[in-house]
Amino acid sequence: MQALSLRHLRKTYKNGITALNGIDLDVDEGDFFALLGPNGAGKSTTISIIASLVTKTAGTVSVFGYDLDRQRDLAKSCIGLVPQEINFSQFEKVFDIVVNQAGYYGIPRRLAMQRAEQYLRQLSLWDKRDTASRQLSGGMKRRLMIARALVHQPRLLILDEPTAGVDIEIRRSMWDFLRQINRAGTTIILTTHYLEEAESLCRNIAIIDQGQIIENSAMTTLLAKLHTDSFILDLAAPRAETPAVAGYQLELSDPHTLAADVPKQLGLNNLFAGLDAQGITVVSMRNKHNRLEQLFLDLVEGQKGIAP
Amino acid sequence: MNTRIAFQTIVRKEIGRFMRIWPQTILPAAITTALYFLIFGQLMGERIGDMAGQRYIDFIVPGIVLMSVINNAYSNVVASFYSTKFQRHIEELLVAPVPPWVILAGYVFGGVARGLVVGCVVMAIALLFSEVSIQDYGVTLAVFLLTSTLFALAGFINAVFANSFDDISIIPNFVLTPLVYLGGVFYTVDMLPDFWRILSLGNPILYMVNAFRFGFLGISDIPLWQAFAISGGFTVLLALFALYLLQRGVGIKS
Ligand SMILES: Nc1ncnc2c1ncn2[C@@H]1O[C@H](COP(=O)(O)OP(=O)(O)OP(=O)(O)O)[C@@H](O)[C@H]1O
Numbered sequence: 001m002q003a004l005s006l007r008h009l010r011k012t013y014k015n016g017i018t019a020l021n022g023i024d025l026d027v028d029e030g031d032f033f034a035l036l037g038p039n040g041a042g043k044s045t046t047i048s049i050i051a052s053l054v055t056k057t058a059g060t061v062s063v064f065g066y067d068l069d070r071q072r073d074l075a076k077s078c079i080g081l082v083p084q085e086i087n088f089s090q091f092e093k094v095f096d097i098v099v100n101q102a103g104y105y106g107i108p109r110r111l112a113m114q115r116a117e118q119y120l121r122q123l124s125l126w127d128k129r130d131t132a133s134r135q136l137s138g139g140m141k142r143r144l145m146i147a148r149a150l151v152h153q154p155r156l157l158i159l160d161e162p163t164a165g166v167d168i169e170i171r172r173s174m175w176d177f178l179r180q181i182n183r184a185g186t187t188i189i190l191t192t193h194y195l196e197e198a199e200s201l202c203r204n205i206a207i208i209d210q211g212q213i214i215e216n217s218a219m220t221t222l223l224a225k226l227h228t229d230s231f232i233l234d235l236a237a238p239r240a241e242t243p244a245v246a247g248y249q250l251e252l253s254d255p256h257t258l259a260a261d262v263p264k265q266l267g268l269n270n271l272f273a274g275l276d277a278q279g280i281t282v283v284s285m286r287n288k289h290n291r292l293e294q295l296f297l298d299l300v301e302g303q304k305g306i307a308p
Numbered sequence: 309m310n311t312r313i314a315f316q317t318i319v320r321k322e323i324g325r326f327m328r329i330w331p332q333t334i335l336p337a338a339i340t341t342a343l344y345f346l347i348f349g350q351l352m353g354e355r356i357g358d359m360a361g362q363r364y365i366d367f368i369v370p371g372i373v374l375m376s377v378i379n380n381a382y383s384n385v386v387a388s389f390y391s392t393k394f395q396r397h398i399e400e401l402l403v404a405p406v407p408p409w410v411i412l413a414g415y416v417f418g419g420v421a422r423g424l425v426v427g428c429v430v431m432a433i434a435l436l437f438s439e440v441s442i443q444d445y446g447v448t449l450a451v452f453l454l455t456s457t458l459f460a461l462a463g464f465i466n467a468v469f470a471n472s473f474d475d476i477s478i479i480p481n482f483v484l485t486p487l488v489y490l491g492g493v494f495y496t497v498d499m500l501p502d503f504w505r506i507l508s509l510g511n512p513i514l515y516m517v518n519a520f521r522f523g524f525l526g527i528s529d530i531p532l533w534q535a536f537a538i539s540g541g542f543t544v545l546l547a548l549f550a551l552y553l554l555q556r557g558v559g560i561k562s
């Protein structure tokens with residue numbers, strides 16, 4: 001069963017900007033899916049159309065088989081949305097925000113209050129239940145948006161940059177939380193600019209650029225496409241000139257630091273052997289980019305190359 | 309889908325909003341109207357004498373009550389719905405399976421509720437200054453309901469088109485207030501020269517004020533059925549227009 005299916009989705013805003021240029025996308029039930037792309041690529045536009053916040057220009061959206069035009073209410077009931085921009089009533093209290101959202105989904109008040117408590121506790125916001133939303137910190141607001149999106153227990157949770165501006169500790173706990181609800185059966189679609197986040201959470205991925213999908217595959221398939229890994233090596237003793245090891249692209253960025261592009265088929269052992277032979281000791285090393293980041297840059301740069 | 313719960317949620321939120329900020333929503337009407345009763349009713353009313361066979365203060369009470377109902381029903385919805393748009397929490401409603409008519413009904417009901425609360429407060433103040441009583445409860449209630457619904461709808465439409473806080477005060481200041489003041493709150497149109505009297509008959513608020521006064525005092529410048537036909541007609545038209553706007557997402561969806 002497809003949790004989400006987009007066909008030929010197009011959007012031209014009133015100001016003439018074409019944000020989506022015919023998008024096709026399928027997300028399987030139970031998936032943890034990343035929708036990536038540079039600023040202004042069309043991620044939020046896509047999500048807003050799915051969530052009925054923006055009207056589409058053309059194309060179809062179906063959510064668990066419900067067509068968004070013909071079975072709008074059924075489709076809506078399946079979706080939980082965490083939008084990119086904070087959109088609370090400033091004076092409304094945390095608890096009321098969640099309970100009222102449940103009310104809009106037709107959930108009786110008593111049950112709504114139980115659920116609100118459950119999700120506010122899970123997202124460590126229960127202490128703040130009587131606080132007006134404008135008095136929350138940025139990270140708390142993000143978590144409150146997640147609690148609000150879950151209160152009607154949607155089958156598909158869509159999060160538009162949920163971890164923007166969230167500290168590392170909270171981000172990790174958010175990841176754990178999302179993994180947990182995904183394991184429990186909720187399909188999740190996530191956008192983020194932190195690519196290691198997408199890499200560690202998501203199984204499938206689509207990259208969107210200038211309103212078009214330029215890549216859509218499994219994370220593992222995509223990462224396997226990366227032919228070269230880039231590393232930074234820290235050297236024990238300073239060197240004046242760049243050493244050479246056959247097959248590898250090396251560059252000395254400063255006397256203690258060597259950048260190395262490592263082709264997958266050669267691997268690292270040969271590189272170390274080559275350096276060792278020249279009496280160079282490597283103290284430590286790290287990835288130059290996150291692997292997904294490297295791919296992302298290649299793809300988006302490549303796209304610019306073919307653009308007129 | 310349980311639309312009743314969604315409707316109750318909107319109404320609870322709307323009533324909670326104006327009750328929480330009562331010094332801004334209820335108190336001003338109480339103070340202004342107390343001043344009206346004091347100045348026009350007590351101080352000047354003595355000199356004016358009778359109007360249409362009634363003590364002047366008794367004559368103006370129904371119009372002043374209805375004037376506060378109109379202003380408050382309108383401003384409740386325009387302010388609340390505009391800030392819902394402005395702060396973007398309209399999105400909470402748009403993502404959920406709430407039909408447009410439920411959204412509209414919820415906000416309009418909130419406006420009617422504020423009209424009722426303010427109307428009762430003003431009526432209580434009126435009783436401090438006058439001995440007016442309601443003669444026909446049925447007519448009074450019907451006029452109240454129709455008028456408050458009509459202006460709550462108008463406030464909603466204003467909010468849909470508003471793009472700034474200025475836009476939500478233009479209509480109340482430059483259209484609503486003059487129409488109310490020229491709508492026979494303070495005088496009977498029979499006093500006016502022909503030209504002004506006929507012009508006044510083009511003002512829908514005149515009909516509502518007179519019908520409301522009929523409910524209190526049993527007198528009216530115009531036939532009751534005309535008042536109901538006009539306010540009923542406008543209510544239906546505005547309701548259809550507001551629904552059309554919501555359905556199309558005008559002013560709320562890009
Ligand atoms: N309401 C709007 N009216 C007009 N143009 C818009 C509107 N919203 C977005 N756009 C334009 O549509 C394009 C896509 O924007 P969108 O917000 O979907 O990008 P995004 O991928 O979410 O970017 P980001 O990563 O910065 O959030 C941009 O060119 C943007 O300027």
Ligand SMILES: [Mg+2]
Pocket residue numbers: 043044045084160
């Ligand atoms: Mg975005």
